[in-house]
Amino acid sequence: MCAALIEHEIYGVRATVISACNGWVIFEISFDPPEVLRTYPIERVRVTVPPTGPPVAVSLDCDRPFLHRYPRIDPSKLARVRIPGLEFLAGALCLWFPDDPLHLRWSWAKGFVDFVRIVQRHLWYEEFWRRNGKWPVEDAHEEITVSTAKAA
Amino acid sequence: MTLRIANTEEDKWQSSNTYELIDAISTRNQQLEGVFIHQVRMIKQIARHAGVDIPGIHIESYAFKAILTKVDHPVAVAAALRKGAEMLAGDYFDPTGEDLISSRLSPTEKVTYQLAFCRWAEKAEQALTLAAGDDEGAAIAIWAELFGDPFPQPDNLEASFLKSLSFGSGLNKVGVSSDINAATKTRAWCPPTCR
Numbered sequence: 001m002c003a004a005l006i007e008h009e010i011y012g013v014r015a016t017v018i019s020a021c022n023g024w025v026i027f028e029i030s031f032d033p034p035e036v037l038r039t040y041p042i043e044r045v046r047v048t049v050p051p052t053g054p055p056v057a058v059s060l061d062c063d064r065p066f067l068h069r070y071p072r073i074d075p076s077k078l079a080r081v082r083i084p085g086l087e088f089l090a091g092a093l094c095l096w097f098p099d100d101p102l103h104l105r106w107s108w109a110k111g112f113v114d115f116v117r118i119v120q121r122h123l124w125y126e127e128f129w130r131r132n133g134k135w136p137v138e139d140a141h142e143e144i145t146v147s148t149a150k151a152a
Numbered sequence: 153m154t155l156r157i158a159n160t161e162e163d164k165w166q167s168s169n170t171y172e173l174i175d176a177i178s179t180r181n182q183q184l185e186g187v188f189i190h191q192v193r194m195i196k197q198i199a200r201h202a203g204v205d206i207p208g209i210h211i212e213s214y215a216f217k218a219i220l221t222k223v224d225h226p227v228a229v230a231a232a233l234r235k236g237a238e239m240l241a242g243d244y245f246d247p248t249g250e251d252l253i254s255s256r257l258s259p260t261e262k263v264t265y266q267l268a269f270c271r272w273a274e275k276a277e278q279a280l281t282l283a284a285g286d287d288e289g290a291a292i293a294i295w296a297e298l299f300g301d302p303f304p305q306p307d308n309l310e311a312s313f314l315k316s317l318s319f320g321s322g323l324n325k326v327g328v329s330s331d332i333n334a335a336t337k338t339r340a341w342c343p344p345t346c347r
Contacts, residue, residue: 007332008325009325010323010325010333011325011327012323012327013322034313034323034327035288035327036309036310036313037310037313037314038289067340067342068341068342069342070341070342070343071343093340094340094341094342094343095338095340096338096339096340096341097338097339097340098341099339100338100339103336103337104336104338104339105336105338106336106338108193110336114335114336117322117333117334117335118335118336118338120335121257121314121318121335122340124314124317125314125340128310128311128314132311135340136311136314136315137314137315137318137319138318138339139339139340139341140339140340140341141341141342146314
């Protein structure tokens with residue numbers, strides 16, 4: 001797993017390891033838009049790979065609205081949420097629905113390059129949503145609405 | 153072989169060169185490795201979309217004169233539209249060279265069709281110029297206007313591309329869509345607390 005491999009495998013990517021310490025690796029990655037999305041901005045993310053568990057991707061242009069992103073919450077309230085805290089601390093992108101079956105979620109068995117591709121796709125979907133007001137593919141909005149109603 | 157077919161309007165038999173016509177079109181299509189008939193259909197679609205009811209044999213004749221070698225669809229279509237505008241100004245034969253089909257059109261029809269072909273040719277040539285200047289988006293918009301619904305609008309291209317990234321396609325290193333570069337399909341979400 002290294003920056004050069006990511007750049008070799010994925011279109012329009014520049015990747016740099018900005019920190020590697022105690023089993024944690026932090027990448028800074030930028031994605032150029034392809035020709036068909038030529039009016040889209042260059043996207044920049046920071047991907048944190050912890051010693052265990054899935055990586056976390058955070059947009060570096062975080063002042064824009066995002067439809068599918070964890071809210072940043074007070075660390076003292078982290079114990080109240082079901083999802084592990086790193087995503088909430090960082091305001092990470094919500095790349096897959098945790099209750100979906102395995103084939104609709106990323107896992108290390110699918111490789112880090114696959115994860116970076118999902119991040120790249122997600123960032124373009126967010127930009128499409130900003131421009132058109134709709135997510136271009138199916139998301140898990142309905143399930144969340146139902147589970148929230150049941151909880152209430 | 154010449155066929156004789158019934159002309160029900162004038163209540164008489166008339167000769168038809170249907171087989172020769174099929175042979176001529178088929179031969180040209182083979183010479184152009186199968187793209188010719190597709191390009192003819194594209195030109196017919198432009199006429200259909202514009203509501204111009206010109207018989208197909210005329211469009212086939214313009215394309216037959218204009219598309220002599222295998223070229224990209226935009227170049228072929230633009231050339232055939234320009235050739236149509238030119239041929240409609242005078243007399244012309246069908247692709248067999250035997251039937252003076254221009255005589256089947258009334259003067260009013262010829263003028264109407266010629267104006268339409270001039271207009272379409274100008275737009276198509278404008279699209280070629282824009283594409284050559286790396287303004288593919290503007291070129292696509294013109295083609296979409298000419299072809300109508302069968303040709304995806306630029307906005308639809310964007311959405312189609314993004315959808316494909318969740319349905320088995322991905323970009324390879326040089327930005328070309330490829331099945332082997334597809335990422336795992338996922339469904340994005342957001343915790344209720346952020347809604």
